[in-house]
Amino acid sequence: MGKREIPSSVKRGYLDALLFNIGAIIIGLLISAMMILFLKQSPITVFSTALGRIFSDKYTLGEVLVKATPLVFTSLAFAFTYKANLFNIGAQGQFYAGCISAVSISLALGGKVPTALLIVIVLVASFLSGALVGALIGIAKAKFGANEFLVSMMSTYVVQAVMDFLLRTVLRETKAEYIQTDPIVREAFLPGIVPGTRIHLGTLIAILSAIAIWVLLYKTSLGFRIRAVGRNSDASEHSGINSKLIFVVAFLISGGLAGMAGLTEINGVQHMLLQNFNSSIGSFGIGIAILANGHPIGIIFSSILFGFLNVIGTTMGRIPGLNIPASIIDLIQGIVMTSVIISYFIRESVGRRREKRMLKSGEVEA
Secondary structure: OOOOOOOHHHHHHHHHHHHHHHHHHHHHHHHHHHHHHOOOOOHHHHHHHHHHHHHHOHHHHHHHHHHHHHHHHHHHHHHHHHOOOOOOOOHHHHHHHHHHHHHHHHHHHOOOOOHHHHHHHHHHHHHHHHHHHHHHHHHHHHHHOOOHHHHHHHHHHHHHHHHHHHHHOOOOOOOOOOOEOOOOOHHHOOOEOOOOOOOEHHHHHHHHHHHHHHHHHHHOHHHHHHHHHHHOHHHHHHOOOOHHHHHHHHHHHHHHHHHHHHHHHHHHHHOOOEOOOOOOHHHHHHHHHHHOOOOHHHHHHHHHHHHHHHHHHHHHHOOOOOOOOOOHHHHHHHHHHHHHHHHHHHHHHHHHHHHHHHHHHOOOOO
């Protein structure tokens, strides 16, 4: 059998996604540069100085991967359910669920069990915590026909309220001065993998997770069923696929992925849990998944891009004499993300118009 040729419509879709996303990023950066003009600073000077500092310092360059690591998980969480034509807007809450488990187990078992075993336990617990929240959303969708968009979004507030309650009670630090936990012991830290930086084992876990999700979606029968339900749930039902079960499974795995981000942040970077911790990681995951067109491998590179934007914003704010506010970080990321999301809808509109023209002209795709 010869190698199956990719249809020209699919190739055109990939090319559209690439061109529109590159254009969106460029436009977002240009708008960000205009914002710097309002600060009476030269965008060229600010960006070139920041880039020079990043690429000349190993530690700062390593921060790109550190910032990208949790974003890989929350992006995968959104992309995974999207393949089943579902919308998981609650990755933030599932992330918090993973954080709660990670810090609780690390505080309880840190220094009492070997580091390798503790990391495995925390990894599994973080996944299961996020998966539990995700599965409940899936059950609400499958059993009651609930709108998963709204249920997943509201679940974030519930989990955040639970986290705040725990931070004010059983998990509160010993002196009870701040709304946070005690630091976890060093034996519970994720091991560093690049000397001279904060890059830790969680980065490798994130990359391997993205590869594993790609294999699951495109090389297994479960992945085929998930994608089939996403294309047409009614037709899938007639072919023997239980779409309601797929709803639950998709949200379970999606929630687990977001929960694993809790491990990377608690055990890899922060080493404690704070109130309103990383409050935008879920929303950024949505934009990154859209930028990557929902592809697990593309998510790795899109997350690195957003990690780079975060680091360049931080670096700008630390350049002496320029007085660039710290909010430039959120400004750059927000503008680029908004540009990417707008480009997605424009791309979809262009694609629909092209299909209509092809149907009218009677063209047949190869």
